[in-house]
Amino acid sequence: MLTGEEILEIEKAIHVVPHRQAACIEALKIVQSRRRWISDDSLKDIASFLEMSPAELDSVATFYNLIFRKPVGRHIILVCDSITCWVMGYEKLHAYLQSKLGIRYGETTGDDRFTMLPNPCLGTCDCAPALMIDHDLYRNVTPEQLDEILDRYV
Amino acid sequence: MGRQILLEHINVPGINTFDVYRKHGGYASVEKALKTMTPDEVTEEVKKSGLRGRGGAGFPAGMKWSFLDRKSEKPRYLVCNADESEPGTFKDRYLMEKIPHVLIEGMITSSYALGAKTSYIYVRGEYMYIIRILEQAIEEAYAKGFLGKNILGTDYSLDLYVQPGGGAYICGEETALLESLEGKRGNPRLKPPFPAVAGLYASPTVVNNVETIATVCAIVNMGGDEYAKIGIGKSTGTKLISASGHINKPGVYEIELGLPVEEFIYSDQYCGGIWKGRKMKAVVAGGSSVPILPTELILKTAKGEPRLMSYESLSDGGFVSGTMLGSGGFIVMDETACIVRNLWTFTRFYHHESCGQCSPCREGTGWMEKVLHRLEHGHGHEGDIDLLVDVAKKIEGNTICPLGDAAAWPVASAIRHFREEFEYHVRYPEKVKN
Numbered sequence A: 001m002l003t004g005e006e007i008l009e010i011e012k013a014i015h016v017v018p019h020r021q022a023a024c025i026e027a028l029k030i031v032q033s034r035r036r037w038i039s040d041d042s043l044k045d046i047a048s049f050l051e052m053s054p055a056e057l058d059s060v061a062t063f064y065n066l067i068f069r070k071p072v073g074r075h076i077i078l079v080c081d082s083i084t085c086w087v088m089g090y091e092k093l094h095a096y097l098q099s100k101l102g103i104r105y106g107e108t109t110g111d112d113r114f115t116m117l118p119n120p121c122l123g124t125c126d127c128a129p130a131l132m133i134d135h136d137l138y139r140n141v142t143p144e145q146l147d148e149i150l151d152r153y154v
Numbered sequence B: 001m002g003r004q005i006l007l008e009h010i011n012v013p014g015i016n017t018f019d020v021y022r023k024h025g026g027y028a029s030v031e032k033a034l035k036t037m038t039p040d041e042v043t044e045e046v047k048k049s050g051l052r053g054r055g056g057a058g059f060p061a062g063m064k065w066s067f068l069d070r071k072s073e074k075p076r077y078l079v080c081n082a083d084e085s086e087p088g089t090f091k092d093r094y095l096m097e098k099i100p101h102v103l104i105e106g107m108i109t110s111s112y113a114l115g116a117k118t119s120y121i122y123v124r125g126e127y128m129y130i131i132r133i134l135e136q137a138i139e140e141a142y143a144k145g146f147l148g149k150n151i152l153g154t155d156y157s158l159d160l161y162v163q164p165g166g167g168a169y170i171c172g173e174e175t176a177l178l179e180s181l182e183g184k185r186g187n188p189r190l191k192p193p194f195p196a197v198a199g200l201y202a203s204p205t206v207v208n209n210v211e212t213i214a215t216v217c218a219i220v221n222m223g224g225d226e227y228a229k230i231g232i233g234k235s236t237g238t239k240l241i242s243a244s245g246h247i248n249k250p251g252v253y254e255i256e257l258g259l260p261v262e263e264f265i266y267s268d269q270y271c272g273g274i275w276k277g278r279k280m281k282a283v284v285a286g287g288s289s290v291p292i293l294p295t296e297l298i299l300k301t302a303k304g305e306p307r308l309m310s311y312e313s314l315s316d317g318g319f320v321s322g323t324m325l326g327s328g329g330f331i332v333m334d335e336t337a338c339i340v341r342n343l344w345t346f347t348r349f350y351h352h353e354s355c356g357q358c359s360p361c362r363e364g365t366g367w368m369e370k371v372l373h374r375l376e377h378g379h380g381h382e383g384d385i386d387l388l389v390d391v392a393k394k395i396e397g398n399t400i401c402p403l404g405d406a407a408a409w410p411v412a413s414a415i416r417h418f419r420e421e422f423e424y425h426v427r428y429p430e431k432v433k434n
């Protein structure tokens, strides 16, 4: 079941586009922002609200990197693994995160705190290497700073 | 520093707000266009300016606008491509973050020229903070009467919306972007028909890059002929370059097209030379999808002429000894960078982002990734290098959209210019094993 609040927000997204379906990516994001990920039940509810078939909506949902069809942690770490971050030493960051959190890309920590994903260029290559946690962008990151940065997310 | 058009006021405190922007000449192009020019006259100025699309392909903007099907009964749309996910490119993000109103102003003036009543800015999903900045700027523009019904008391009305993407590199390709705006998977469409004829909801649509649209303000203000005097030959005007990698001063620079590459890399006004006193090894001049060039070829063309920052000069020599200006993502690598490892990273990215519609792209990128992985990790074979060249050739030109080419070109050019590094990886696996 979609909550009243979710319905209200989805209605707002529908308002600026000509067809209900055109708001589907937005709708997925709205629901995901409250439930962390899109379960099969959420998917069905959103699909019926937008007058789409669940299969149709699922093919959209699975296409986009930022829509999660599997459970994820409370915080998402997006590590930029593109050209400049790589040139500027991103591998050290990745190695540090991997050993400190004990997870590889696509995995979630046992306490559900973090999920770590690779992400194409975060558009801040002049301050590489970069990473993003939830909606916060971190630039010129060194492994030494990571402990303190991670502590901000409980 | 050369002529600054887009970034002239970048350091003015508060330039991100409507009032300060307006005080520095902001929104003048809207007033001029709506009150003193017909839509076709605005298009004519853009044509005269010679402005070429800043998203990477360099297609003349005025020509694209004039291709817009004006006889169609359907509504017309302007869609701004703010998906910017080409690795090594960050100039659109910079512009939207620092001077959001220049994009809003450009959207209004351009929408007027095209007769669009509804326009969209499609921003990549990772740029949530930019989306908030744009939404606030749009709200200000509505409040001041520059958006909404009867703008500045004229009979022109426009609604402008920001649409966030879902995180997919391919959605920067204009037809994939349109699919995504319609709420579908971002699968590129076959062209033609071009969006100018059948775009968003099969309506006539112009898709332009952030920087292209922002530049329209200056063109309307100074006139197309004046703008065309800046730059060199068919590369008119200024261009934002995103400079990153092993240089002393990474950042976004506005250059006058025609600036020598050598000056751009070594002058203190721009990149300030190679960091740590090292030597330069290679440059990717136009975002990750263009061919990589070694130092001697980025500084001088095969004929020995100084290479210039322009569409023509950078592509001089074709793919044998040249590259492309592309999106202006200028990535510099010093002598310590390993080309093979770099290429493997690249290819992994393209394989992951392939939408999977065409088998040469879907299978070919995966294959190249596998071969590069074994080369990089010390398990390569003698024939692997030629195999890579072969796979790249099979992808090139055989796909619906240029993502396939974008994956093939860096591989082909890296092997052409740095073959001995690949051979080293095959011959001395124990030295590269990791």
Ligand SMILES: NC(=O)C1=CN([C@@H]2O[C@H](COP(=O)(O)OP(=O)(O)OC[C@H]3O[C@@H](n4cnc5c(N)ncnc54)[C@H](O)[C@@H]3O)[C@@H](O)[C@H]2O)C=CC1
Binding pocket: B053, B054, B055, B056, B057, B058, B059, B064, B067, B083, B084, B085, B086, B087, B089, B172, B173, B174, B194, B195, B196, B207, B286, B287, B289, B326, B327, B401, B402
């Ligand atoms: N900025 C970025 O983040 C990225 C940029 N790119 C760039 O994208 C480029 C490829 O883009 P495409 O759109 O596939 O190139 P394209 O050459 O097919 O089209 C360029 C533009 O001109 C228009 N156009 C071309 N011929 C037309 C005609 N006859 N009638 C009407 N309109 C016409 C197209 O609609 C499009 O807007 C590459 O060169 C690459 O540099 C690639 C990846 C990312």
Ligand SMILES: Cc1cc2nc3c(=O)[nH]c(=O)nc-3n(C[C@H](O)[C@H](O)[C@H](O)COP(=O)(O)O)c2cc1C
Binding pocket: B052, B053, B054, B055, B056, B057, B058, B059, B061, B081, B082, B083, B084, B085, B086, B169, B170, B171, B172, B173, B174, B175, B207, B208, B209, B210, B212, B213, B401, B402, B403, B406
């Ligand atoms: C795989 C791929 C990704 C692209 N990504 C972008 C992008 O992020 N931003 C952009 O402006 N153009 C991008 N383009 C180019 C667009 O398809 C289109 O040419 C451009 O938006 C037109 O605007 P312009 O004429 O103002 O450059 C991409 C093209 C391809 C093939």
Ligand code: SF4
Binding pocket: B170, B187, B188, B353, B354, B355, B356, B357, B358, B359, B361, B362, B399, B400, B401, B402, B403, B404, B405
């Ligand atoms: S070239 Fe690749 S990304 Fe482009 S349409 Fe084909 S499979 Fe999709």
Ligand code: FES
Binding pocket: A080, A081, A082, A083, A084, A085, A086, A120, A121, A122, A123, A124, A125, A128, A129, A130, B087, B088, B089
């Ligand atoms: S390559 Fe990492 S931010 Fe661009």
